[in-house]
Amino acid sequence: MAEKILLRLTVNGEPRAVEVFPMARLVDVLREDLKLTGTKEGCGEGECGACTIRMDGRIVNSCLIPAIQAQGSVLLTVEGLATGEEPHALQSAFHHHNGAQCGFCTPGMLIAAEDLLRRCPNPDEAQIREGLSGNLCRCTGYVKIVDAVKAVAEGRPA
């Protein structure tokens, strides 16, 4: 196996450095090396979106990214959405609208929703559904998730 590399990242605004194998999956680096277990793994093959994070301004499935590809990048995970104890508007809206049932898709869904609202601040229902279609949820039937995103877009998260 290859030698470990020193991986330098900015995660949720903080500089981090860890020694990892170059082909380690970014999801494992986050969860195991950086102890950021908010990001989830549901499939490991880029299908479910549970491992969605933002990397250098774009959302990616962290289960598909080898560590070496993330060298020097800026990452946002679910833990970085809140400001201290103050939840992000999307987090409040998911909470108040019952957008999280079992909660396992939620971290990835929140990152995808945040990205959607950045790209498209006033989405209609079809745009929300399209924007979240890379994130599978088995519990909600998506209605309450769509409602939560809509509420934030309309400026009334709770």
Added chain:
Amino acid sequence: MIGNSAIRKEGRAKVLGRSRYTDDKTFRCVLHGATVRSDVPHGILKAIRFGEGIPWKEFTIVTAQDIPGENIVAAIVPDQPFLVPVGGEIHHAEEPVLLLAHPDKYLLEKARRAISLDVEELPATLDVASSDRVFKEINILHGDVDSIWAQAAHVVEADYRTEAQEHLYIEPNGMLAIVAHGDHQDQVTVCGSLQCPYYVHKALVHLFNLPGDKVRIIQMDTGGAFGGKEDYPSLIAGHAALLAWKAGKPVKLIYDREEDMAATTKRHPSRTHVKAAFDANGLLLGLDVDFTLDAGAYATLSSVVLSRGAIHAGGVYRCPNTRIHARAMATNTPPSGAFRGFGAPQSLFALERHMDVCAAKLGLDPAELRRRNFLKLGDTTATGQLLKEDVDLAGLMDRTLADIGYTEKRKLFAAANETDTPIKRGVGFSVFMHGCGFTGSGESYLASVAGVEGLADGRVAVLAASTEIGQGKDTVFSQIAAQALKIPMDMVEVAQPDTKVVPDSGPTVASRSTMVVGHLVEDAAYAFKQALIQQGFLTEPYAPEVFREAVKRSHARLGSMKCYAQYHNPPHIVWDDKTYQGDAYPTFSWACYAAEVAVDTVTYEVKVEDFVANQEVGRVINPVLAAGQIEGGVAQGIGWALWENVEWKHGRMANNQMTNYIIPTSMDLPRIRVGFLENPHPAGPSGAKGLGELPMDGPAPATLNALQNALGPLRLDEVPMTPERLMDRMEVARG
């Protein structure tokens, strides 16, 4: 409190990414576990071979020989081993044979692949139709159906089938086990993703041959279950614990998606023959249903799934002569298991499709045929259960049809479908019920317990083994206890299900948590208040702060005070397991669902464009959480109806990846429109009934009935009705 949409109690932790699921918990010295499986569907295990190039000495290796207690999973029928021993019989291709543990996940996977098995293959039964081994057979007889055929104006019969469905909870199964070796006895602790802590507890007590207090099972936050974490977790917990016991270190056994899909249980495939007789006025005279479930290799929960399927096979119709013959058959496929609806979606699919087929034969609108035959107050069901509640099925149906615009749309679509547009539209519906709680004598046999405990800080804790699996149990139990104690919800904690702390409230299944266990929580809360009053700590009326002080004082004086309530069968509920006659359920939830579909007759793709789900579930304790349950269930039902197809290859799931087993995305579904009609029922707390499984029953027949409306006479007899199957049916119809 009750009836308002209190916000999900554990929701904040979930949105902040702070919930702790099984794989989020770890120890520095943890080993990772892996399972070696059989590979062939039927045979005798002759030998296990360890390949070259692996440092086997570094591995913890467990085979059947190592098992300290019984090598059998304690269940309704004890027939499934934890590990097949050398010399033993392999019954399906995913059967566990050997366990491995190592600190390095990558080396572990390499080692797993380096093990090969010598198996003497035996002929396998892979098709339920060729099985002759019966796990369970049920006959329900009401009147004399054979006397009816000759005198009936119409007799309509047809065959229906439903295929396996994968639960696809987004969190795969996983367990973390720790075994402390004691001087006399070991202490086994397992934390995991599971629905029923006491099922796992029982399985491990037998596996290790330990007293109950030496086995502790803790439910971690669980990322969805839907029945899929009801019985299989007993195996995974047993495997993790065996490895931890042998290694002397904590072991994590987390399935990846492919293993989870291939090896764990699925919805039972079904085959149903329905024969119905009507008089000249469209009144149902006789119903003969033959219902077969493919149970897979072991009995697991199949007898109870079959029972629910059989009881629901007669649907919501009055019928003087009914015969339901049901069997669960063995095949050499991985065992089928519990999945939301538990047999009822299968038999109700057949019946509710058949009602539309009959309506067409009789020249009646499907709504009219149903209206003439609905059960009413004072009628009896196929099991002879007298309906004591004033159910208004016609009202429920009329409201649903109005909501979806049934009459106008049928006219509109009929005209549009006449043109040469490739997109054909249709609207269809289903009417159905779901029995709440366990079938028949199940609840009195379980005799569940729940409790309320006073805490040092003046709050109370609800003690119950019911698990939060996304449905909102923590919130609903808090609401129920808070209402009974006249305190705000934030003064109620809900204890984490941990067999060391909570009593056995029975499994979290069968739409029973709110209605049955919730009722026990309510009773325990009243008992707790009564105890505070009797001991002189509290007098009524009181303000919440006074209550808090009273609990604090009682705690300081007497230590933690706990009050429990136990389930007792109400005397008016009578059930005979031998004849299958009596009160099958304390009560039913009732529903009518309607779907509007658009079919592309070039690509055979079906889109559900509108969906209305109206139900009567007694008093709704938390409307927002309840709607969330219905929406999620409908999504699973639509997925089962159209896309979710398990492909089998020599007894194994061939498409065990999310890439090729397709569940609905946000783009595949319409906004599901949910409505509740309230009719409080005394069986539940403040009149609540069960609702978790109900939404799985209706979408498949409603969707296929809508397809029928869009496409005209066509053999729409199977779910999932994938584009391939639809193409096949349409080509046959075109000749």
